[in-house]
Amino acid sequence: MGAEFVQFSLPPILIGTLAAIACALPGNFLILRRQALIGDAISHVVLPGIVVAFLVTGTVAALPMLVGAGGAALVAVVLIEVIRRLGRIEPGAAMGVTFTTLFAAGVLLLERSDTSSVHLDVEHALMGNLESLVWLDATGWASLADPAALAGLPPELPRIAAACAVVVALTALFWRWLRISTFDEGFARGLGLPVGAIGLGLVATAALAAVAAFDAVGSIIVIAMFICPPAAARLMTDRLEVQVAWSVAFATLSAVAGYVLAGYGPLWLGHPHAVSAAGMIAVVSGAILALACLFGPRRTRSGAATGSG
Amino acid sequence: MDTLISALLLQAGYNAALVGIGAALLGVASGAAGTFLVLRKRALVSDAVAHATLPGVGLAFVAMVALGGDGRALAGLLAGSALSAWVGLLAVEWMTRRTRLPEDAAIGAVLSVFFGLGIVILTLIQTMSAGRQAGLEDFLLGATAGMLFSDAAMIAVGGAVAVALVWALRRPMTLVAFDAEYAAATGTDVRRVDLAMMALVMGVTVIGLKLVGLVLIVALLIIPPVTARFWTERSGRMVWGAAALGGASGYLGAAISASAPALPTGPIIVLVAAALFALSLLFAPARGVLAAMLRQRRFQARVHRRQGLLALARSEPILEPYTIRVLVAEGLLRRDGVATEAGRAEAARIARDEKRWEVAREIHRDAALTGRYDGLTPIDAVFTADEIAEFDRRLGPPMPVGGMA
Structure with missing residues (x-):
């Protein structure tokens, strides 16, 4: 059990958890700023980004993919803003126009280019392939201290760990700015804070988390983790610090429980095959959110009656 | 070029003609239904609805196989998708009304969780003996190869019903879209009208699944109305303008996609709609750049x-x-x-x-x-x-x- 667990389950669980946390942290602020669907838009436009990167470089190496996806996210954010301002269109519709168009362009490019030699397809982009990130060099828990074995870790693990560390560091560093500008933009502006730059930085951080997580786990988890854990946490407390802590806990729980349920759940039910871990992680996060909606101590608007708001 | 012209004249073969007619009808229906969605500033609810169809497709397949039928019967799959889309829609409604979460968070939550559930069910189906060639992945991006006459007929009938419903409900929906509080004060049941609008959106989504897939149907609901908005200040004209733009995008897109290999129908239709949008954004007479x-x-x-x-x-x-x-x-x-x-x-x-x-x-x-x-x-x-x-x-x-x- 021990050796097998370290080989086949530990890396995916770690990667899933780190990806979930990296997405949930900026998600807290996106939800409070009513920009939750930016995550949705970003994770759709990652596809054209990686396809263009592939067409330019001819490889599926990690760095060009990350640059391409990040560039696409940036293009999408700028386009949404341009369309919203120039066309005087409400943000939701501007977002819908932008990300569907870019996604369609990505699918078309993918169909037109010869990607039969490499593993690059829409389904993989959507679902990820968490299960395949195994650590065959491990022989047991002792391998965690063995440099030779550690070198065989799936490269996604150090990458997502670095991205997660950057997101945590940025959140901690700009905590006060983020909090003030999220809750009272006018006050933040009055204090002389660069409100526009903070907003853009938040979106850029979200894009970083989305792109890094996407590389490892596919875009469903990315959208689910941007929204579900922070939304559930929002229903637990009125304090931002506590909310962020809850969201990290929920994200971790979703990733671990989702992976275990996907891998072993069908076995317990007498079904021989595992199901998609990415999908299951999203489902578990949804279940947590549903429970928070039903029983969270701060689930209603303060002072709101039970009518339509 | 010749192939494009023959495709435009419906001379490029039986299947291409069916797809072209179906896409045009779908575009008309989605343009008309999407107009009120955009006017009500709830464009992205359609994204949640579209993604929420996936678990229904999977469950319908499992149910039909379990009952000993052919799991791929389109009518059954669409019924299943409509059911789960409706559940997803009610979940968005319920979360926005009963908790303090804003609507966009509810949309994102429903869209990702239902989609995740759908993926779980699809991976389950792939391990079933009947599920090897289920081809349910086609519902993600649509697939028009081998479309049957009955499929096209279903789109035609569904599209016609949707357009008729838009016509019947245009007054209450306009009222609610422009001034929901006034509508409520004058005795319109705003929640009911909203649900009817959403049911329309759901219907269009479901009939569009086969043709453009669930990721891109959102584009057909949002882009034509936003484009039509550039050309008029009147809601009535906007509905028919959006319907015309949607129909043109569908027809033209299907023809272009039939004119050469490796031009997937759904993305091409969306890109045609987006091109019309970009032209309008730049050159519309009153609101253009x-x-x-x-x-x-x-x-x-x-x-x-x-x-x-x-x-x-x-x-x-x-x-x-x-x-x-x-x-x-x-x-x-x-x-x-x-x-x-x-x-x-x-x-x-x-x-x-x-x-x-x-x-x-x-x-x-x-x-x-x-x-x-x-x-x-x-x-x-x-x-x-x-x-x-x-x-x-x-x-x-x-x-x-x-x-x-």
């Missing part, structure tokens, strides 16, 4: 012309190069900065207008009239000839302009 720029230029030229002429009337030199260019282009000024005969006449006229306004603002306390003084509007556009004659009487006899005797 180009029109706004021209308006701005004209306004700028009028200000410079007037200020330049006033300077001439006061015999002041004009230093601003743009002002000189405007006046020279009209033949009011020579290149060396000396006014022409016409320029002196026009300067006198403008100076008189300015003087009349001064008097008018002194004697008229009516802000509704004198408030229209903006330094550009000629006074005879606001006051009657009699009133202007009265201003002139107070001004006294004319004086020579620009120091010329």
Whole structure:
């Protein structure tokens, strides 16, 4: 059990958890700023980004993919803003126009280019392939201290760990700015804070988390983790610090429980095959959110009656 | 090019003709239904609805196989997708009404969780013996190869029903879209109208699944209405404009996709719609970017012309190069900065207008009239000839302009 667990389950669980946390942290602020669907838009436009990167470089190496996806996210954010301002269109519709168009362009490019030699397809982009990130060099828990074995870790693990560390560091560093500008933009502006730059930085951080997580786990988890854990946490407390802590806990729980349920759940039910871990992680996060909606101590608007708001 | 023309004339084969007609009808229905969604500022709810169809497709397949039938029967799959989309929609409604989460968070949560659940069910199906060739992945991006006549007929009937419903519900939906509180106060059940609108959106999504897939159907619901909005200020025209744009995108997109290999139908339709959007954004007559720029230029030229002429009337030199260019282009000024005969006449006229306004603002306390003084509007556009004659009487006899005797 021990050796097998370290080989086949530990890396995916770690990667899933780190990806979930990296997405949930900026998600807290996106939800409070009513920009939750930016995550949705970003994770759709990652596809054209990686396809263009592939067409330019001819490889599926990690760095060009990350640059391409990040560039696409940036293009999408700028386009949404341009369309919203120039066309005087409400943000939701501007977002819908932008990300569907870019996604369609990505699918078309993918169909037109010869990607039969490499593993690059829409389904993989959507679902990820968490299960395949195994650590065959491990022989047991002792391998965690063995440099030779550690070198065989799936490269996604150090990458997502670095991205997660950057997101945590940025959140901690700009905590006060983020909090003030999220809750009272006018006050933040009055204090002389660069409100526009903070907003853009938040979106850029979200894009970083989305792109890094996407590389490892596919875009469903990315959208689910941007929204579900922070939304559930929002229903637990009125304090931002506590909310962020809850969201990290929920994200971790979703990733671990989702992976275990996907891998072993069908076995317990007498079904021989595992199901998609990415999908299951999203489902578990949804279940947590549903429970928070039903029983969270701060689930209603303060002072709101039970009518339509 | 020949293949494109033959595809446009429905001569590119039976399947291509079916797809073309189906796509056009789908575009008409989604454009019309999407208009109210966009006007109600709830465009992205359709994204949640579309993604929420996936678990229903999977469950319907499992159920049909379990009952011993063919799991791929389109009608059954669509019924399943409609059911789970409805559940997803109610979940969005419920979360927004009963918790303090904003609607966008509810949309994102439903969309990702239902989609995740759908993926779980699809991976389960892939391990079933009947599920190997289920092809349910086609519902992600649509697949038009091998479309059956019955599929096209289903899209046609569904599209016609959707358009008829839009027609029947256009008044309450317009009312709710523009002023929900007024609608509620006059006795319209806003929640019911919203649900009806969402049911329409769901219907269009479901019939579009086979053709463009669940990721891109959102585009057909949002892009044509937003495009139509550039061309009109009236909601009725917007509905039919969006329907026409959607239909054209569908038809043209299907024809282009049939004209060459490796041009997937769904993405091409979306890109055609997006191209129409981009053209409208730039070139629409009233709300387009180009029109706004021209308006701005004209306004700028009028200000410079007037200020330049006033300077001439006061015999002041004009230093601003743009002002000189405007006046020279009209033949009011020579290149060396000396006014022409016409320029002196026009300067006198403008100076008189300015003087009349001064008097008018002194004697008229009516802000509704004198408030229209903006330094550009000629006074005879606001006051009657009699009133202007009265201003002139107070001004006294004319004086020579620009120091010329």
